[in-house]
Amino acid sequence: MKEVGKIWMNGKLVPFKDAKVHVLTHALHYSTSIFEGIRCYDTPSGSAIFRLPEHVDRLFKSAKLYSMKMQFSKKIISDAIVKTVQAGGLKESYIRPLAYYGYGTMGLTPTTNKVDVSISCWEWKMGESKAGKFSGAKCKVSSWTKIDSRSQPMQAKAASNYANAALARMEALENGYDEAIMLNYHGKVAEGSAENIFVIKDDIIQTPPLSAGGLEGITRDSIIRIIEKNGGFVIEQDLDRDDLYNADEIFMTGTAAEIKSVTQIDKVKIGSGKMGSITKALQKSFTDVVMGKDERFLPWLTFI
Ligand SMILES: Cc1ncc(COP(=O)(O)O)c(C=O)c1O
The missing domain is CATH 3.20.10.10 (D-amino Acid Aminotransferase, subunit A, domain 2)
Structure with a gap:
């Protein structure tokens, strides 16, 4: 993967290579995360994200089903997705918003941990x-x-x-x-x-x-x-x-x-x-x- 652009983590755009989490992050151990996969297309009228509101809605629906308290509104997440894509400077990309129970308390119960959110964006490759x-x-x-x-x-x-x-x-x-x-x-x-x-x-x-x-x-x-x-x-x-x-x-x-x-x-x-x-x-x-x-x-x- 080419490390270009920035990754949005809990409200801040950080350099791609610095977007790291602690090894005791709850989701790494117990799979307590939800995510989205979104495409940005290089159209003749400029880059465009496909069905952004529907993807953000589904992200929040997924969060609700896992009792995740999102610290950001849908509007903030939508704007952050656009900002992350712009920061990447790629005409065509794959976008991955992720919400996960983070680092804090270890043990099965996830809800004692904060829900962290990241938005990554990388070059679109047809791949698999x-x-x-x-x-x-x-x-x-x-x-x-x-x-x-x-x-x-x-x-x-x-x-x-x-x-x-x-x-x-x-x-x-x-x-x-x-x-x-x-x-x-x-x-x-x-x-x-x-x-x-x-x-x-x-x-x-x-x-x-x-x-x-x-x-x-x-x-x-x-x-x-x-x-x-x-x-x-x-x-x-x-x-x-x-x-x-x-x-x-x-x-x-x-x-x-x-x-x-x-x-x-x-x-x-x-x-x-x-x-x-x-x-x-x-x-x-x-x-x-x-x-x-x-x-x-x-x-x-x-x-x-
Ligand atoms: C299990 C599963 N089913 C279906 C889909 C297709 O969903 P979408 O069209 O929203 O990408 C995906 C892709 O995200 C998936 O992971």
């Missing part, structure tokens, strides 16, 4: 989200079951959810796949390890309901709204593993992944085994939206 963007991702249905809200609040974008996701991702990679697909305890499709999932059969676009255990993805919401604005619709319904194998097209959505095509699941080819025409069209629509080329969605961009 590349698979599926141009050709098609090969996915493995994970042997790990997606944890659900009987165990912890899954609508929080919390670090503690990601051990489960990381195990699934590692298993997929170790077996020669690009990404994992996770089923829930009922055997229904939940989501990818860090993306929501959509399945197309006979031109009908379907996605699992949030009750299946996936995160309430902002890209998921964006693509549903884009489809609806263009006169189409998406059906939210539980999907079985069979629905994956039988699909004509499958794509995944996420801030990093954007719209990525899935062309193989386990050893089964999806549709023609190539990126499908609906997925391709949606990729184009989404790119137009994030690049500010679709006027109907300009309010989703915060120009910096």
Whole structure:
């Protein structure tokens, strides 16, 4: 990672290399942190953050689910995100706001510690989200079951959810796949390890309901709204593993992944085994939206 720009820590912009925490930080031991992943795009009209208010809302919703007392308002955090991006001087970046129980008391109870907040921003690199963007991702249905809200609040974008996701991702990679697909305890499709999932059969676009255990993805919401604005619709319904194998097209959505095509699941080819025409069209629509080329969605961009 290139150490450029500044990191916002509890109200101050500090040099990238100085943004350090104590080894006895509560969250390091007990996974008591929540975070966001946001993109800033280099549009023809200047750099713009995609759906900033929605990401800040989700950060605060996650904090609430972990009883975190945020010492900063949504307005302060939104302004701080913009300031951090400006301080970085990057046209295109990935932004990571993080709130965590900090250093103070050691022991399981987190609430005796202050909630620290940081906002980092780094150069956007396609990296691990590349698979599926141009050709098609090969996915493995994970042997790990997606944890659900009987165990912890899954609508929080919390670090503690990601051990489960990381195990699934590692298993997929170790077996020669690009990404994992996770089923829930009922055997229904939940989501990818860090993306929501959509399945197309006979031109009908379907996605699992949030009750299946996936995160309430902002890209998921964006693509549903884009489809609806263009006169189409998406059906939210539980999907079985069979629905994956039988699909004509499958794509995944996420801030990093954007719209990525899935062309193989386990050893089964999806549709023609190539990126499908609906997925391709949606990729184009989404790119137009994030690049500010679709006027109907300009309010989703915060120009910096
Ligand atoms: C588990 C999980 N599901 C879905 C998503 C997609 O969410 P979003 O579109 O808000 O990035 C993410 C990415 O943050 C994720 O980590």
